[in-house]
Amino acid sequence: MNQRFISVEKLSKAFPAKDGELVVFDDVNISLDKGEFVCIIGHSGCGKSTILNVLAGLDSPSSGGVIMDGKEVAGPSLERGVVFQNYSLMPWLTTLQNVNFGVRARWPEWNKEQVNAHSRKFLELVGLSHSLDKKPSQLSGGMRQRVSIARAFATNPKLLLLDEPFGALDALTRGVIQDELLKIWSETHQTVFMITHDVDEAILLSDRILLMTNGPGARVAESVRINLPRPRNRATIIDHPDYYKIRNHLVNFLVSRSGERPDDGTRNVDPTEPKTPDTPASSESSVISYERAAR
Numbered sequence: 001m002n003q004r005f006i007s008v009e010k011l012s013k014a015f016p017a018k019d020g021e022l023v024v025f026d027d028v029n030i031s032l033d034k035g036e037f038v039c040i041i042g043h044s045g046c047g048k049s050t051i052l053n054v055l056a057g058l059d060s061p062s063s064g065g066v067i068m069d070g071k072e073v074a075g076p077s078l079e080r081g082v083v084f085q086n087y088s089l090m091p092w093l094t095t096l097q098n099v100n101f102g103v104r105a106r107w108p109e110w111n112k113e114q115v116n117a118h119s120r121k122f123l124e125l126v127g128l129s130h131s132l133d134k135k136p137s138q139l140s141g142g143m144r145q146r147v148s149i150a151r152a153f154a155t156n157p158k159l160l161l162l163d164e165p166f167g168a169l170d171a172l173t174r175g176v177i178q179d180e181l182l183k184i185w186s187e188t189h190q191t192v193f194m195i196t197h198d199v200d201e202a203i204l205l206s207d208r209i210l211l212m213t214n215g216p217g218a219r220v221a222e223s224v225r226i227n228l229p230r231p232r233n234r235a236t237i238i239d240h241p242d243y244y245k246i247r248n249h250l251v252n253f254l255v256s257r258s259g260e261r262p263d264d265g266t267r268n269v270d271p272t273e274p275k276t277p278d279t280p281a282s283s284e285s286s287v288i289s290y291e292r293a294a295r
Helices: 048-056 095-106 112-125 141-154 171-188 199-205 243-257 284-294
Strands: 006-017 020-032 037-041 063-068 080-083 159-163 191-195 208-212 220-225 267-269
Touching: 006 048, 020 048, 020 220, 037 048, 037 199, 048 080, 048 159, 048 191, 080 141, 095 112, 095 141, 112 141, 112 171, 141 171, 171 199, 199 243, 208 243, 220 243
Parallel strands: 037 191, 037 208, 080 159, 159 191, 220 267
Antiparallel strands: 006 020, 006 063, 208 220
């Protein structure tokens, strides 16, 4: 059996509290194959961002560990790139210079022409070839996030971590950048771990979706395989006969079942298989209720 590229083993995180400690998540076990795009979904407070920070080496677990490509993750590394929700650009640098900064750190032996050419390639992929000399203050929120994504991909990390990168964007801009993210990922085949609260976004982007129970003491309850064919398009994916089977399964978990406490580890689920009586698809009213709550 092939070794998993990423293996998260018995991960837990606790913080001091008045009456002892608060266990945010416990016994989290996750695996990712090389080149896989995995999204994780769960209600606020279940520890998704903390798990991502542990994967990035920016935080330490209370117990358990992370193995990437046969080595334990300990501290930050250029092998792991992170895109946060708040852009994280240096305001005194131009678009091109912001990307160059990451590229030079990754390949310090490159000359100026090599760095510029490499950075321009990824900025072109996100549609910013016309804004190379603009500073972040001259860019819209969506354009700033494109710079962050271009910089992360340009450094060619083994693992790309995305923490709700589109959460602050309007729906139209969000859709455009989703398409650009898919375009770059299809070319680079990098391993991606992404946090999102958007069910439709997760279905569009991912190979698998991890569903977390509510905190405290949250766990990964299900690993849902997204078997929809690639390449995917936002305008046509909803016409696939399995789309709403998958969507209803995800929404049903988030609305009705996220309070579960699984005792037998993560379940692998294929929502396109015939439903058993104890796992009905959610009603349209449940879908609407969840979408309103998520706004």
